[in-house]
Amino acid sequence: MSRPPARGGDQGRPQNRGSNRGSAQRRHATSHKPSNRPQGEDRYPEVGVQARLVAGILLNAALEKRTGLDEEMAKSPARDLSPADRAFARACAMGALRRLGEIDQILGKRLKALPGLPTMTILRIAVAQMLVLETPSFAAVSTAVKLAERDNKTRPYKNLINAVLRGIDRDGFGVTKPEANLPEWLAARWLANYGDEALKGLAEATRFEPPTDISVKPSADRAALAQALEANILEGGTLRTDRRGDVAQWPHFEDGDWWVQDAAAAIPARLLDVQPGQTALDLCAAPGGKTLQLAASGASVVAVDRSESRLKRLRQNFERTRLHAEVVAIPAEDWEDDRQFDAVLLDAPCSATGTYRRNPEALRAARPADIAKLADVQHRLLDVAAQKVKVGGKLVYCVCSLEREEGETQMIAFLRRNTGFKTVAAEPASVGAPLEALTKEGWLRILPGQWEEKGSLDGFFIALLERTA
Template identity: 35%
Template sequence: MAVAPGFPARRAALKMLDAVMRRGETLEQAEAAALKGVDSPADRALARAIVGETLRWLTDLDLLIDSSTKKRLPDDAKPRGVLRLMLAQALRLDTPPHAVIATCLPLLTGGPRRLAHGVFSTLMKREVSLPDVPTMSDAVLTRWGKRAEAIAPGLIDPPEVDLALKNPDETDARTLDMGGVSLAAGHIRLPRGTPIEKMPGFDEGAWWVQDFAAQLPSRLLGSGTGKRALDLCAAPGGKTLSLAARGWTVTALDINGKRLEMLRENLKRTGIEAEIVKADALTYHPAKQFDAILLDAPCTATGTCRRHPDVLHRIGPRQIGEMTEIQQSLIHQAVEWLPSGATFIYAVCSLETEESEDQARWIEETFDLEPMPIAADELPAGLLPTMEGWLRTHPGMLADQGGLDGFFIARWRKP
């Protein structure tokens, strides 16, 4: 039987969905194996879009499926996985139902195929729709509580593309030239879909890609002319580039050689200079002192759920507990290296309290550090510090301007 055009993309999407839901892999990890044999860039992009929308709206898709089956399908049943993909295409990607059927039903055989066909057809005849915003899973609701309602509107669509400019003075001119919008000096936001390499200013190294929230930690260290900074856990390097562009002499340390290569490439393209050190931060012994240490710590990355919706379904208490232990070990190292008068910034792209607010309280209880509260006039319009002087962002913030990732940032000074 001839394979319908587009079938390889659906097969790859099912493999990725299975890898995330059953094996707890990230989408990036799952792509490597799932996309083998899918040669068309359009098909590869389609597979990513299908599984991304499926994960973004998974709870609501499951509610629809359960409303049309006499007996609930097990979570790991293949027909449920295929139906999730089918409904995501019809309800989120506007794929015609006949095309969904032609490309997805071949993923099943026998009774499961008839079941999926019947459920999908019934739902299409009922003209079902999804809610205005995605419904969070029970596990996420338990962890995020009332915050989940505010976060959900930021998860409706994948994020746009944020750029950090090497020269903030060029913000207005480049924003106009690129047809984007700017949320602050040194930032431009563009619609997703444009190939990065073809954007104006790429070849001349005028900017790098970095989510707006991820640009904030380095901004909060200010100008660094004549000062040294350690960017701890630096790769892929957006904060290193930002600090160096602001005059800091930067040492970028990370254990991941492959991700450090991305930093090297961006340094070369932008003409920005920084020292790169490949080492384990837990065994590293700096030969020099730093005026500032920025620790953007490894974390569950649940704050990146706009572009990585897999984190909504594969992160739980075990992963959060593992990350908090690693974070505290890295904090111990960083604080030990701080000379008197130096600034320490702790940041994570996590929405979990254990990795953010709880860690900041632990730092203040454990170490001799003076809080350096973040002030409102240091932040872009629309963002405010917490009562403690920390910064907490989440995807529902600035929603009318495209939102931003979830980040937590706190700042101290060594007496």
């Protein structure tokens, strides 16, 4: 299932260390030497320096706000790079984001005082190349020094940059622990909520770029697609591949039989188990991964979302897959429609702390105050969703958050104020969830770090309810 990693940037660049080795050993502490293949520095042209400059811009944009990296990718100077250098710059910034805590520890051991952000950025990007992309050290060091020379703010520090990076090359990274990659306040919450062992798995999951997961229409030939996409078939039916890059170029994309969707994100719609001819409502639908699943099962689907721009992507996804849904662009609370449905899915807006494997910036963007605000929104949306379920119908509530306020606490409060609903205990094996995800209440609490040997999955809270009155 392994395929050679895409080469980004200049020669010999990113050796993508993937994440999804079949037998992932828990490599809890890192202590190894940077790689240093003997090649001449002169072979690395100036454009390599520009790609590293862009990597620093992307990193700082992501640290500033959640959508920062993608916004910068669409602008100059990132936009002006060759496709290979853009891919390199992105891989470098993502690697730095994933392992920022470890990188800062490695640097902290060699710096008496932390330099200003421009110098620190050059150092972080250089260490990310050595630690994550396995760039030859001499190339990471020489391009860092060249970058420093370009700017008045960093030029005085070029000898320091050179000495620090050469020291790391000589002595190795030292021991670092993945817990360093978690913001302290989140690590403290997760330790309190899930315990020490789970925290280790959550931290380890920061280190690796996840595999690509794919959902397949029930009518398609799953085994043939798995072969074409060099994928394994996970329990539940998700295809998992080490492929990366532009999925539009992958086999059978235009046929519309598959779409990219994390293995955990595919579980909520599976739990609803809608049947052909049933009616289903997806109340926070865009960009539509779960709506596609409902429609592909043969249900008659209504997709509601407040964001017209996100619904544009949903419509494109439906067009490509040749599926159908009635689409309504409106805040769910304002939707005046008295239909009730056999199945209602509420994938509510949330802090998204469970998605850091794919979006490492989610860890930096989350704020405690946002969790409280989002919990209020979820509370309101849950009450709207409840009204839309027929008696005897089902409701799935899910969030890609690891925070109890958005999951378990929300569900306890909902069941207290909506006595006409009861939990239907999930059966993890039948929907492709790890067995350890099942809570005593019958809900699923999926943590990145579960299924580590299969390449892990995103964090989710998922509850299946039935309306009894």
